[in-house]
Amino acid sequence: MEYFLDEQQVTVRDLARRIAEERILPLRAELDEKEEFPWEIIKELADADMFRVFIPEEYEGLGGRCLDLCLVIEELSRACGGIAISYAANALGCLPLIHHGSEEQKKKYLPQVASGSRLTAFALTESTAGSDAGNIKTSATRRDGGYVLNGTKQFITNGGEAEIYTVIAMTDPSKGSRGASALVVEKDTPGFSFGKKEQKVGIRASSTRELVFRNCTVPEENLIGREGSGFIITVRTIDRSRPGVAAQAVGIAQGALEAAVDYARKRVQFGHPISAQQAVQHMLANMATDLEAARALVYAVARNIDSGAKDFAEAAAMAKVFASDMAMRVTLDAVQIFGGAGYMKDYPVEKMMRDAKITQIYEGTNQVLRNAIALDVLKRRAMRE
Amino acid sequence: MNVVVCMKQVPESVTISGVPQGTASVRPQGKMVINPFDMYALEEGIRLKERYGGRVTAISMGPAEAEEALKEAIALGIGEAVLVCDPILEHSDTLATSYVLARCIERLERPDIVICGRQATDGDTGQVAPQLAEQLGLPFLSYVSRIEDISDGRLTAQRLVDEGHQVVQVSLPAVISVVKEINEPRLPSLRGLMQAKKAEIPRWTAPDLGLDVSKVGLDGSPTRVVNVFVPQRSQQGQMLEGSPESQVDQLLEKLRDAKVI
Amino acid sequence: MNEVWIFAEQKDGKLRGVSHELATEGRRLADSLETGLAAVCLGHNVQGVDQLVALGVDRVYLLEDPVLADHNEDVYTTCLVDLVRQHSPQVLLAGATTLGRSFIPRVAARLETGLAANCTGLEIDPQTRSLLQTRPCYGGTLMATVVCPEKRPQVATVRPHVFKKGPSDASRQGEIVRVDFDSSSVTSSTRLIDVIEDMGEKVKLEEADIIVCGGRGLGSPKNFDMLSELAEILGAALGSSRPPVDDGWVPYAYQVGQTGKTVSPKVYFACGISGAPQHLAGMQTSDIVVAINEDPKAPIFDIATYGIVGDLFKIVPLLTARLRQANA
Numbered sequence: 001m002e003y004f005l006d007e008q009q010v011t012v013r014d015l016a017r018r019i020a021e022e023r024i025l026p027l028r029a030e031l032d033e034k035e036e037f038p039w040e041i042i043k044e045l046a047d048a049d050m051f052r053v054f055i056p057e058e059y060e061g062l063g064g065r066c067l068d069l070c071l072v073i074e075e076l077s078r079a080c081g082g083i084a085i086s087y088a089a090n091a092l093g094c095l096p097l098i099h100h101g102s103e104e105q106k107k108k109y110l111p112q113v114a115s116g117s118r119l120t121a122f123a124l125t126e127s128t129a130g131s132d133a134g135n136i137k138t139s140a141t142r143r144d145g146g147y148v149l150n151g152t153k154q155f156i157t158n159g160g161e162a163e164i165y166t167v168i169a170m171t172d173p174s175k176g177s178r179g180a181s182a183l184v185v186e187k188d189t190p191g192f193s194f195g196k197k198e199q200k201v202g203i204r205a206s207s208t209r210e211l212v213f214r215n216c217t218v219p220e221e222n223l224i225g226r227e228g229s230g231f232i233i234t235v236r237t238i239d240r241s242r243p244g245v246a247a248q249a250v251g252i253a254q255g256a257l258e259a260a261v262d263y264a265r266k267r268v269q270f271g272h273p274i275s276a277q278q279a280v281q282h283m284l285a286n287m288a289t290d291l292e293a294a295r296a297l298v299y300a301v302a303r304n305i306d307s308g309a310k311d312f313a314e315a316a317a318m319a320k321v322f323a324s325d326m327a328m329r330v331t332l333d334a335v336q337i338f339g340g341a342g343y344m345k346d347y348p349v350e351k352m353m354r355d356a357k358i359t360q361i362y363e364g365t366n367q368v369l370r371n372a373i374a375l376d377v378l379k380r381r382a383m384r385e
Numbered sequence: 386m387n388v389v390v391c392m393k394q395v396p397e398s399v400t401i402s403g404v405p406q407g408t409a410s411v412r413p414q415g416k417m418v419i420n421p422f423d424m425y426a427l428e429e430g431i432r433l434k435e436r437y438g439g440r441v442t443a444i445s446m447g448p449a450e451a452e453e454a455l456k457e458a459i460a461l462g463i464g465e466a467v468l469v470c471d472p473i474l475e476h477s478d479t480l481a482t483s484y485v486l487a488r489c490i491e492r493l494e495r496p497d498i499v500i501c502g503r504q505a506t507d508g509d510t511g512q513v514a515p516q517l518a519e520q521l522g523l524p525f526l527s528y529v530s531r532i533e534d535i536s537d538g539r540l541t542a543q544r545l546v547d548e549g550h551q552v553v554q555v556s557l558p559a560v561i562s563v564v565k566e567i568n569e570p571r572l573p574s575l576r577g578l579m580q581a582k583k584a585e586i587p588r589w590t591a592p593d594l595g596l597d598v599s600k601v602g603l604d605g606s607p608t609r610v611v612n613v614f615v616p617q618r619s620q621q622g623q624m625l626e627g628s629p630e631s632q633v634d635q636l637l638e639k640l641r642d643a644k645v646i
Numbered sequence: 647m648n649e650v651w652i653f654a655e656q657k658d659g660k661l662r663g664v665s666h667e668l669a670t671e672g673r674r675l676a677d678s679l680e681t682g683l684a685a686v687c688l689g690h691n692v693q694g695v696d697q698l699v700a701l702g703v704d705r706v707y708l709l710e711d712p713v714l715a716d717h718n719e720d721v722y723t724t725c726l727v728d729l730v731r732q733h734s735p736q737v738l739l740a741g742a743t744t745l746g747r748s749f750i751p752r753v754a755a756r757l758e759t760g761l762a763a764n765c766t767g768l769e770i771d772p773q774t775r776s777l778l779q780t781r782p783c784y785g786g787t788l789m790a791t792v793v794c795p796e797k798r799p800q801v802a803t804v805r806p807h808v809f810k811k812g813p814s815d816a817s818r819q820g821e822i823v824r825v826d827f828d829s830s831s832v833t834s835s836t837r838l839i840d841v842i843e844d845m846g847e848k849v850k851l852e853e854a855d856i857i858v859c860g861g862r863g864l865g866s867p868k869n870f871d872m873l874s875e876l877a878e879i880l881g882a883a884l885g886s887s888r889p890p891v892d893d894g895w896v897p898y899a900y901q902v903g904q905t906g907k908t909v910s911p912k913v914y915f916a917c918g919i920s921g922a923p924q925h926l927a928g929m930q931t932s933d934i935v936v937a938i939n940e941d942p943k944a945p946i947f948d949i950a951t952y953g954i955v956g957d958l959f960k961i962v963p964l965l966t967a968r969l970r971q972a973n974a
């Protein structure tokens with residue numbers, strides 16, 4: 001479908017597609033198999049200015065529009081969801097700085113991210129706190145003009161590979177979620193180390209690690225916003241990044257649909273390609289329809305955000321829920337169309353199925369997001385009474 | 386370091402119609418692209434600029450549409466580009482083409498190195514680079530597979546030759562042709578692509594270059610193509626059937642009969 | 647009547663195979679033009695110049711000097727241009743070797759005459775008496791016949807192995823003209839520093855009578871060892887299509903095809919090669935093509951003299967074993 005992208009968006013999408021096809025496709029199976037972080041591709045993406053896409057122009061970026069970022073994530077995910085998230089997690093790591101950071105912080109960090117010379121990550125989740133962000137245990141205690149961090153973050157995308165972390169920690173545990181603050185912690189800060197690298201079902205090219213803080217001191221100027229604003233920064237950050245996860249889901253599904261169509265045309269049973277079977281045709285039709293609906297929603301939400309709208313949290317959640325559930329269905333169906341071959345690692349669809357699963361889970365499980373959407377729906381009705 | 390890269394726009398692929406041995410016609414198919422071998426020349430030019438500073442300029446002789454290829458070069462990181470474009474240059478053979486490119490290069494700031502791809506995928510001659518060196522009165526190094534060092538006005542490079550590789554030194558300025566082994570061409574960058582969209586490519590005509598018109602185009606070309614045809618490819622082949630053992634035995638018998646083993 | 651000339655390339659004092667092929671082909675052309683055939687040979691302590699005469703050359707212009715031992719293209723260009731200017735041959739043929747494809751274009755440009763590269767067919771036009779030079783272009787998918795109607799000499803580089811060396815007649819009379827070479831009169835801006843024979847002791851692709859070539863179907867770099875064994879027992883050179891080179895299994899120097907080397911051996915074994923047009927461009931003038939591939943629809947079978955549809959991991963070792971038995 002024609003989405004009336006502007007010239008820059010077409011350029012961004014086309015180049016991301018070229019990188020995906022020429023550089024990522026030949027490597028994706030190996031990186032998935034070895035659980036290897038895609039440094040080579042990250043370098044290519046940096047050289048191609050892809051890290052500038054999500055950074056505002058004032059900080060050596062190309063505008064920082066949400067739709068542009070979604071287009072890159074979608075194209076990369078079409079080839080490999082794991083590589084795509086290694087890229088996209090940088091945008092997530094930057095969002096607190098872009099929207100809540102001081103001028104000094106932006107000037108210091110954003111150009112480094114824009115050039116791709118330093119990767120970023122966002123650290124919220126702990127063993128006892130994911131969706132329940134108020135239950136964070138990592139503490140940041142003010143001492144001698146700085147903050148001393150103690151605690152462990154879990155499942156942090158780009159953990160270990162990134163050099164700039166935005167970490168959510170409790171500056172005042174007595175206030176619950178109102179006592180959380182966001183801080184920049186750079187790799188190599190004394191007291192900051194990495195725990196085990198997780199072994200995952202999907203997105204295996206990406207790195208997921210524990211961050212361990214033991215009396216890790218950062219200077220006062222590393223506080224993003226003000227003390228106690230950590231929770232609201234987190235909520236706003238993830239609201240903005242959800243269309244990216246949705247775009248990842250759309251890209252994975254697009255890759256799966258294309259593989260399924262190619263296979264269905266090639267695979268001959270009973271003397272005909274299986275694409276001649278109406279059972280298969282209807283599966284393909286449903287996959288294509290669901291996919292296009294998800295894409296349309298994701299692009300609409302991204303454009304809404306780019307228009308400067310403030311009230312997009314619900315729509316962003318809807319896009320993430322809808323696109324990720326769609327991607328799971330489409331990749332499962334792609335495996336089904338491939339039959340026995342689909343279950344084998346020689347073909348790419350089983351990886352897409354594994355990669356799709358995470359999109360239903362991270363940046364808010366689809367269940368917790370449905371709670372939020374339902375709350376908004378009911379609230380709107382109540383307000384009319 | 387001042388580098389000039391010569392490049393050509395070629396069809397990505399062609400449709401050739403005609404019966405074997407009969408007169409054929411060639412039609413470009415798909416889009417026009419930078420000659421694949423020239424991608425290595427462009428990449429090496431950009432790397433030299435990154436390594437030694439200075440400037441790198443891409444030049445091409447061709448129709449107005451070849452501007453697109455030069456813009457692609459700019460998107461890759463080539464600083465400047467010039468298109469030599471004039472209807473009277475059409476049908477120039479390699480001698481006439483090398484004459485035109487030489488006059489164009491003489492108009493630019495004197496280069497230290499002129500880099501060409503080893504051949505273009507349409508004509509497949511590989512002649513323009515050495516002939517350009519002659520027209521410029523410069524030394525020439527073909528099939529360069531690695532630039533080792535540039536210092537004291539000399540270039541040390543590896544060349545791919547029949548036996549393997551040679552290490553050769555040449556005094557600069559010089560013309561070189563490069564092979565695919567030399568590098569892996571980069572993809573363009575977003576900023577490069579945006580810059581390329583805005584770039585104005587100067588177009589130089591025959592009068593701009595003060596060309597002797599008797600040396601260009603069909604009149605200036607000593608060679609003429611009198612016929613193009615599709616090669617007779619299939620020597621009626623024979624499929625060897627049976628078990629692997631039997632296939633191998635049949636094959637060896639055939640080869641022994643042909644006295645080739 | 648102006649002569650037909652061939653450039654007789656030598657390497658380490660030995661004439662290359664293509665020089666013999668050119669002698670035979672040059673004789674045929676000279677006969678149709680009813681003129682003499684001369685060869686130009688540049689080198690140092692060159693052996694077997696008589697052989698050129700036996701193959702049909704009437705006169706050999708021989709320049710010998712230590713400076714000429716290596717292929718210094720600057721010096722070679724100057725020498726050949728000088729000789730051509732003195733004697734004005736009507737045709738000049740050279741092998742389309744690395745040397746020929748590098749310096750002959752310079753010779754042609756300095757003489758301001760035409761050149762046809764990498765020719766696979768040469769004929770004399772009965773009407774105009776000019777040389778019809780047929781050469782592949784567009785990666786070998788198309789052939790073009792080129793003439794050089796006015797300028798002389800008509801210069802062509804000729805693909806090695808396409809023309810066959812004819813019978814030699816040791817009793818044939820010819821003249822060896824030793825041409826003075828004054829090394830102080832030539833200058834060169836290039837200097838050979840080192841030769842890296844990284845193709846090892848193996849047979850060179852361009853010179854091989856038999857080539858064993860592997861493609862993507864080999865699946866992994868180590869499977870090239872299997873082809874090496876076959877090549878060794880056949881005395882063949884080892885080659886590769888583009889995918890293994892792109893994946894870094896073997897060096898680029900092994901690559902046969904439009905973007906690699908052009909070969910024309912007596913027998914070409916294509917093992918696990920599908921036969922993309924770009925590959926065919928580099929080997930389709932081989933005398934006998936043996937294709938081994940598991941996909942019966944692979945385009946390589948369209949040009950194969952003998953095709954075997956099957957598992958190359960069975961066929962190739964079997965072939966090696968049978969040859970080994972026969973040699974034992």
